[in-house]
Amino acid sequence: MTYEERIAQTAKRKCDKLYISELIAAAFALTAFLPYLIFKNISFLVFSAICFSYCSFAETAILFIEKKARKHINRRLKILNKSLERTVRRFPQDELFLEKRKFEREYKFLEKK
Numbered sequence: 001m002t003y004e005e006r007i008a009q010t011a012k013r014k015c016d017k018l019y020i021s022e023l024i025a026a027a028f029a030l031t032a033f034l035p036y037l038i039f040k041n042i043s044f045l046v047f048s049a050i051c052f053s054y055c056s057f058a059e060t061a062i063l064f065i066e067k068k069a070r071k072h073i074n075r076r077l078k079i080l081n082k083s084l085e086r087t088v089r090r091f092p093q094d095e096l097f098l099e100k101r102k103f104e105r106e107y108k109f110l111e112k113k
Helices: 003-039 042-088 093-106
Strands: none
Touching: 003 042, 042 093
16 A cells, blocks of 8 residues: 555545534434424524534544545645656666556556546
């Protein structure tokens, strides 16, 4: 596993945990809204609003983590590409083809689906 794959995997794991907590908060917010409708107690509505605000904060954190991970991966790949370009100039063409295939196989996970 490459360093870039580890970065992407760690970001995905963090985002998954935040998604789960966001779903739980949304469920609490929706279930707290029902007692407000029945009992007309404002505290249920306040609790529901707090849970909805947590959902928006969690979504913002998820977007920040994904953006930061993408930025870090892109920066590292740019450095690797420059290094590879410098190395390629000195390679014979048959070895260059093999290296290119190996590189494409190794970083295939970054391609958009």
